[in-house]
Amino acid sequence: MEINTDIRLGDSKEILKDLPDNSVDLIFTSPPYADQRKNTYGGIHPDKYVEWFLPISKELLRVLKPEGTFVLNIKEKVVNGERSTYVMELIIAMRKQGWLWTEEFIWHKKNSFPGKWPNRFRDSWERLLQFNKQKKFNMYQEEVMVPMGDWAKNRLKNLSETDKKRDNSKVGSGFGKNVSNWINRKMAYPTNVLHLATECNNKNHSAAFPESLPEWFIKLFTKKGDTVLDPFMGSGTTNFVAQRMNRNSIGIEIVPEYYNMVNDKLETTKLILFEPEEDYEQIKTKRRKAIR
Amino acid sequence: MEINTDIRLGDSKEILKDLPDNSVDLIFTSPPYADQRKNTYGGIHPDKYVEWFLPISKELLRVLKPEGTFVLNIKEKVVNGERSTYVMELIIAMRKQGWLWTEEFIWHKKNSFPGKWPNRFRDSWERLLQFNKQKKFNMYQEEVMVPMGDWAKNRLKNLSETDKKRDNSKVGSGFGKNVSNWINRKMAYPTNVLHLATECNNKNHSAAFPESLPEWFIKLFTKKGDTVLDPFMGSGTTNFVAQRMNRNSIGIEIVPEYYNMVNDKLETTKLILFEPEEDYEQIKTKRRKAIR
DNA sequence: AGCTCTTATGAATCATTGA
DNA sequence: GTCAATGATTCATAAGAGC
DSSP: OOOOEEEEESOHHHHGGGSOTTOEEEEEEOOOOTTOOTTTSOOOOGGGHHHHHHHHHHHHHHHEEEEEEEEEEEOOOEETTEEOOHHHHHHHHHHHHTOEEEEEEEEEESSOOOOOBTTBOBOOEEEEEEEESSSOOOOOGGGGOEEOOHHHHHHHHSOOHHHHHHHHTSSSSOHHHHHHHHHHHOEEOOBSEEEEOOOOSOTTSTTOOOTHHHHHHHHHHOOTTOEEEESSOTTOHHHHHHHHTTOEEEEEESOHHHHHHHHHHHHHHHHHHTSOSOOHHHHHHHHHHHHO | OOOOEEEEESOHHHHGGGSOTTOEEEEEEOOOOTTOOTTTSOOOOGGGHHHHHHHHHHHHHHHEEEEEEEEEEEOOOEETTEEOOHHHHHHHHHHHHTOEEEEEEEEEETTOOOOOBTTBOBOOEEEEEEEESSSOOOOOGGGGOEEOOHHHHHHHHSOOHHHHHHHHTOSSSOHHHHHHHHHHHOEEOOBSEEEEOOOOSOTTSTTOOOTHHHHHHHHHHOOTTOEEEESSOTTOHHHHHHHHTTOEEEEEESOHHHHHHHHHHHHHHHHHHTSOSOOHHHHHHHHHHHHO
């Protein structure tokens, strides 16, 4: 299978216009947060954030396939002792634009930034907002199943009366069936809380997320050969992960430095990818070695 | 110290008017969620939720002390395949009403029951929205510190070169000071993600939260002798915990059944509380025995 | 293997200074 | 005064090396 990784230099608002309608299966991105990263990006003021984002999300709505998904990683900062409301306003505005706000996942960051303040604890979570074009969308739940913890085994042994009642009352998916499924698979579906560390390999980009973050959503919402788009590419994490997972991808980046950095890495990676018969993990290891 | 637990039967919007200005240190509540619990509460429609809540939050703003805190436990439900936006709208509306939206804590529910839907995972988190009247409010961070892992003890013995460098470079707060803090503490500050189980003792009330939830916020935002208010008392968890922790409390409940249930329990508890020289844990155990 | 120990580091906040 | 920029402060975890 030929996998294409297409990166473009320029402003998302403009570049996106070149992409055809209904052509992308998953959009995964972490846009510049309001007033952050001033040295590299424009540094959008919280009050202007929604206004700035809406023209972009309008294009995203156009290029996304009807069964596709848009996952937006964002977190509002504290301004003047209060959490900003621009993310709330953005959700409301995007719904008016035609998006469905399907779900909000929580990224619980294991290792959050240090600090101590008299009236605030450390912020250790971010939002992962899931938007869709329609109620029916592609979701491959089995791909992100996780090994069951001990709690589940214990629970299976001693089941409360409430538990039994609940499941027996279900039609078509009785309790016994569920249990046998669990025992056979020893795997469970995850929840809408993701527990990942913030560690990332890209030291040159200030705001890179860990590879496991896009990886999880790419598994969940796409299959091999599908197309992933990141309109705020940054250090290219989304695109590298997509490539490793045999998904086509498009990345857009406005800062030439980052664009070039990703471009250079991409060349290195291509050489490795042409070696056949390797699975993800092997490629992952090799690539890392090659880059470092 | 004489602790008063004052429960009232009626509609919060009306009953709250009887409470004096600036008299409450902490408001902790979990209001009926939109369209949930139809059999017991009115079942407020998502579209009407903000409109319904604002007159109540207006009174809450009045009765709260300037240094007090309002913690609102809420989570929007899925309507027609989408998350409702009424919580977002409520936050924005409450800010216009004069509230400061200081922080959003996440309650990560450890043990949500396994379930499966074709396009959605189990919902295992809820919002705990912190509102304040002013930027300066009472917060007793030390009270909610958690035991540090074993790694910390080891670290204290042999300190890394990096640690030394970092700390030696500081002016005015040298290395030794920090270390002594650690040794004395053996405790760490939490973050804004709470990791609690959903277990709760009140089977008769459909939406009761675990005691550890109000307990955490009562510890964090009040001291002994302070006053806690729950305008949607339900099974009275907040009030029982407040009482056990030597805080005065007020509870308002519109459903006579719940009111009576709490009232009955309260009588039982009072007898126990009049026995002196007991700490929280002892009382807790006794009360539970007495009630069951 | 399992333990102990070392080391790196993360989209943060706040107070202060300067325009 | 308001607003923007700068610097100081800071904690807990995981991954990896060493025994």
